[in-house]
Amino acid sequence: MAGLGEHITALVRSHAAGDDSVFYSVALQVAAREAKRGHHVLAEDIKQAVDNSRQITSRNNVTKLAQPRGDLAELVEVSHPQVQLRELIVSGELTTQIEQVIAEQRQRKNLLDHGFAPMYRLLLEGPPGTGKTMTASVLAHELALPMFTVRLDGLLSKYMGETGSKLRLVFDAVAERRGVYLFDEFDALGADRSGNDVGEARRILSSFLVFLEQASPESIIIAATNHRDILDRALFRRFDAVLTYDLPDARQAGAVIRARLGSLATGVSLAKLDQYTTGLSHADLVKAAEAAAKKALMRGDERVTRDDIVEALKARRSASVG
The missing domain is CATH 3.40.50.300 (P-loop containing nucleotide triphosphate hydrolases)
Incomplete structure (x- = not known):
């Protein structure tokens, strides 16, 4: 049976190559090696870890299909x-x-x-x-x-x-x-x-x-x-x-802006912004929120202001119309 150093090398190489089957095979060889040396608890722990990992990998691989070829x-x-x-x-x-x-x-x-x-x-x-x-x-x-x-x-x-x-x-x-x-x-x-x-x-x-x-x-x-x-x-x-799909109404517009700003919008009122949000898409609102956030962060603030948001929305409306 190969030495522990060779096993570790094989584990690293198989992991780097993304070859799960080889990785698990080597891990089980290590478990067998430890069992032969009388380390039965460690051997059982390794085998259990392999079984658990295989189950997780099996579930995840439902989505991780191979890249299309040809x-x-x-x-x-x-x-x-x-x-x-x-x-x-x-x-x-x-x-x-x-x-x-x-x-x-x-x-x-x-x-x-x-x-x-x-x-x-x-x-x-x-x-x-x-x-x-x-x-x-x-x-x-x-x-x-x-x-x-x-x-x-x-x-x-x-x-x-x-x-x-x-x-x-x-x-x-x-x-x-x-x-x-x-x-x-x-x-x-x-x-x-x-x-x-x-x-x-x-x-x-x-x-x-x-x-x-x-x-x-x-x-x-x-x-x-x-x-x-x-x-x-x-x-x-x-x-x-x-x-x-339709353009967002005033309530949805506020929700889109707040969702993108997260904690940066804490305590900021987003009510009665419909005169600035009407006609803007979800994507436009996200861009405006990002512009307001960057402006606040670049001046050293941890919160945006309502004026930041209004200014960003006005700029986005001008860009959309243009």
Whole structure:
């Protein structure tokens, strides 16, 4: 049996390489070595630690799928979001819809066993910066799934002429790798093209709809668009649910600002800011809060003032209008 020094070297190398199987194998060799030397308590502790670690790794690896390879790697971007549902500030109605999706997905096996599929094809529509991408991140985190983002505008421009075959690769992955698949900027594909651009674009849209109809309920498919009005009406009935996002109202705006500022906003009134927040998206409000925070911190303060926030909101409104 190898010496302890060799075991330690092997442990470090396997850990650095991310090779769990080798790491555990070497650890068990160390346990066997200690047991042979009469150190039975230590040997049992090592074996128990290995068993516990394997269980944790098994749970975590539900989300830690291998990075996409080959052609698929050029089509999707994988991430493992850490955004919780409570961090998403949207209307109560929208929150209820998202909670329903999560609940059905958590009961997916029970539903499928009885012949019912959970909601898994979602269309998210609304102005930019209102929480659509964040919702996909929330679903991925709450369900312990990886998120695969497909940039449709890039797919169309880069692979015009072979987009259909590339889409098939993505939908094959939908069946093979459970995850949240976000088709961002969906209007690039789903626009109502009534003009002359009806050739390749129509074929791509038809391919997408066929793939969507046949898609495996193994994964969650999300199409996000900023432009509901230019989508082909036929698309809406292909989804299990359509979630509509709006600009935040005054209450939601205050919640967004306070959430981003955290302790920096302690004791600061955010009431009656609607004249400054109206027309701003969630993303705009976050940027304004960050600007106010940096201003306060750079002058040596531990709190922002209401004036800091108002000034930042005014600047953000000017930038948005401009």
